[in-house]
Amino acid sequence: MSESPQSETQTDGAGQPEAATSWEPRIVAFICNWCTYTGADLAGTSRMKYPPNVRVIKIPCTGRFDPLFMIKAFERGADGVLVSGCHPGDCHYTAGNYNARRKYTVFKSLLETLGMDMDRVWFSWISASEGGKWVDTIQKFTEVIREKGPFVEYREMIDVG
Amino acid sequence: MSKIGVFVCHCGENISRTVDCARVAKASGQIRGVAVAKDYKYMCSDPGQALIKNAIKEHNLDGVVVSACSPHMHEKTFRKAVAEAGLNPFLCEMANIREHCSWVHEKEEPTTRKAIELVRLMVEKVKRNMSLEPIRVNVTKRALVIGGGVAGIQAALDIADGGHEVILVEKDPSVGGHMAQLSETFPTLDCSQCILTPKMVDVGSHPNIKLYTYSEVEKIEGFVGNFKATIRKKARSVDIDKCTGCGECQLKCPSKKIPSEFDRGLKNRTAIYIPFPQAVPARPVIDREHCIYFTKGKCKACQKVCPADAVDFEQVDEFVEEEVGGIVVATGFDLYTTEKQGPYPDYSGYGEYGYGEDPDIIDGLQFERLASASGPTGGAIQRPSDGKEPKSVVFLKCIGSRHPSKGIEFCSKICCMYTAKHTMLYKHKVHHGTAYVFYMDIRAPGKSYDEFVRRAIEEDGAVYLRGRVSRIYRSGDHLIVKGADTLSGAAVEIEADMVVLATAVMPQPGIEGLFQKLGISYDQYKFASEAHPKLRPVECATAGIFLAGACQGPKDIPESVAQASGAASKALILFSRDEMLREPVVAKVNENTCVACWYCVEVCPFKAITKKDITDRKGNLIKRVAEVNPSVCTGCGTCAATCFSNSVDLEGFTDEQIYSEINSLMAVGQDLFPELEPEKEEGGPSDEKAA
DSSP, X not given: OOOOOOOOGGGSTTSOOOOGGGOOOOXXXXXXXXXXXXHHHHHHHTTOOOOTTEEEEEESOGGGOOHHHHHHHHHTTOSEEEEEEOOTTOOTTSSHHHHHHHHXXXXXXXXXXXXXXXXXXXXXXXOTTOHHHHHHHHHHHHHHHHHHOOOHHHHHHTTOO | OOOEEEEEEOTTTTTTTTSOHHHHHHHHHTSTTEEEEEEESOTTSHHHHHHHHHHHHHHTOSEEEEEESOHHHHHHHHHHHHHHTTSOGGGXXXXXXXXXXXXTSOSSHHHHHHHHHHHHHHHHHHTTOOOOOOEEEEOOOEEEEEOOSHHHHHHHHHHHHTTOEEEEEOSSSSSOGGGGGOSEETTTTEEHHHHHHHHHHHHHHOTTEEEEOSEEEEEEEEETTEEEEEEEEOOOSBOTTTOOXXXXXXXXXXXXXXXXXXXXXXXXXXXXXXXXXXXXXXXXEEOTTTOHHHHHSOOOHHHHHOXXXXXXXXXXXXXXXXXXXXXXXXXXXXXOOOOTTOSOTTOOOOGGGOTTTSTTEEEHHHHHHHHSTTSTTTTOOOOTTTOOOOSEEEEEEEEXXXXXXXXXXXXXXXXXXXXXHHHHHHHHHOTTOEEEEEESOOOOOSTTHHHHHHHHHHTSOOEEEESOEEEEEEETTEEEEEEEETTTTEEEEEEESEEEEEEOEEEOTTTHHHHHHHTOOBOTTOOBOOSBTTTBTTBOSSTTEEEOSTTSSOOOHHHHHHHHHHHHHHHHHHHTSSEEEEOOOOEEEOTTTOOOOOHHHHHOTXXXXXXXXXXXXXXXXXXXXXXXXXXXXXXXXXXXXXXXXXXXXXXXXXXXXXXXXXHHHOOTTSOSOGGGSGGGSOSOGGGSOOO
């Protein structure tokens, strides 16, 4: 499979996305070191294939995830943000993922009230053995974001230009 | 200005098959702050590592990004290499372009672009990395073992023989636990007390073991290497230094109708009692709830009769503080009961089996006491109701266990073996009796275990019926047991003289209170949780606390002993150095901006954050701030994400580092990385800007 020449959303100096045919979803994934990162490694070791739209930022635990990271990512041009960690009950640090989950429920409803499309933010629990689930999640999320298109509304809303 | 070195590995052709490594190196070299960028076939090899080390020296690098496999694979390798070249290892990070890129994408332009971006992300992070030194923690080379059953005893002996002092705390008046109650043990039919009592005596007399019996852990403070345990020595009402263990007090005590805990209620004991003749220490205890002096103010017969004047009614609970470096939890198990007011109110069921209502329906430990030579019947198998020798005994397995609808899903592991053993003990004593076993499965996986069960069936004639029992009821002199034999398809009705239920193995009731004091996790049944079910079975996620025996899950004696030795070895590893080294990925509080809201204190799963007072020279309070104990902090970063005033940050994953990673990925409306604009990159035609 060979794709036509790609360019990224930010090549246009005005910050507007390129013509729809060449736009590709930009997804940032904040994943925990112990479960999801290892699960993604397993997907690699198993040579599973998924679209190359995701960029991984490793954090020690989803408890480290600050909603401001998500805000910054969208401000800087991300179209989707994925946060993934250990299953509830299995957190390497015992309770970090519970805190992440609690924060998510609060900021999700807050930001929805402000009019932000929170379906562009996914939380998932992927364990170190779930390489397949990582691939599945990335494939599904990429498609959902592709369907929604670039997150122009956010940048317009905060008047980044 | 940073001087970062980027090293792109081909990994043979694992990476270079889909990613243009030379191009990644070239693009990385153009990032501002990158002093040198090279690619090489096998970066983890000796020549590959030499490449990195030489570059560090030649270019005076202050940061290294190795763009290769997953950090889970080789971060340690490369950190060690850069340390050898004189660079702080925490200034070296890896960009994962293999597991997360070359192995999962096709050989095409987006894949190489992704690799370039992943390297750029790490470069931006490393520009903000700080040199970190491992945290040194002093270690107190003493251990606390909680629980004096066979697991606790073994762990204590191993640590003590290893040269370190052990504090062994047991809540009952004597060590020994459930193993001391058993008659014979499978698969050897060794007399249980004969093999256990030498170890009990060792524990009582070992120069390195301080034994606190009839004592409980009241409080635990501190952290790995530096625990402080407060132990409550419950008042025995007997001065054990004066007492000679002659037993006169027991003989004279008029309060004789108390069900004996050791004999599981099959026999009575006195208010002042030694739990069993082989007790260590062999000294009595007064049960104040049943003692006539303590309840009514009269009697004192024991004191009058004691030749050593050892009875002391004025004794009170005493509190002792012990400083230890490691803790072994070995609190053992108890049996599920089907009584209506049992100790496990969350689990109920099997009222139809009549346990607790009919004296001839007993559990496995009670049968052990009947069979035991030191038991209430001197080892003769007699049924509790009238003392007659039972001519038929029915054993039911899986009572409570493996039954999701009653709440307990797990298999209790030991019942198949001890039930086979019980049939053999019964038949060895009652030659013309018949033993029936109602079973669902027979689990005999250990060494000589299956042979043991076959012996019960083939040599000792135990009748095994595959099916469950629906009802047990008394009819005159007998108990009628109605069950099924699914292999023959028949309903079965047996006139039994006695019924023995193999009930589920559960943690001690209320043990979660102790686990909460220790700060260790437990599962829905209150079994203590191990750090990793496969690879770390004898330690907890909480550093410095180890597990041994049935408190972690149902297990038999060989496994308990093995696990105890394993826990002891973990403690000995901890004690092998004067100082422990810990990873410096810990949180830090900026005391200038902390507003003392204490949310971080609440949110830390390890209680690593405390409240600190800052005072002036006269002792007046200036302000209060949060303080992270770097010896306990495990580096999850939850506090950093919680702090409203942005005063807490996590070394190695600071806000600045993470924001720089996010920023590196895109630059809406800005040309943050002009060097990477497509027209400046050399390469194939796929670099052209579209439209």
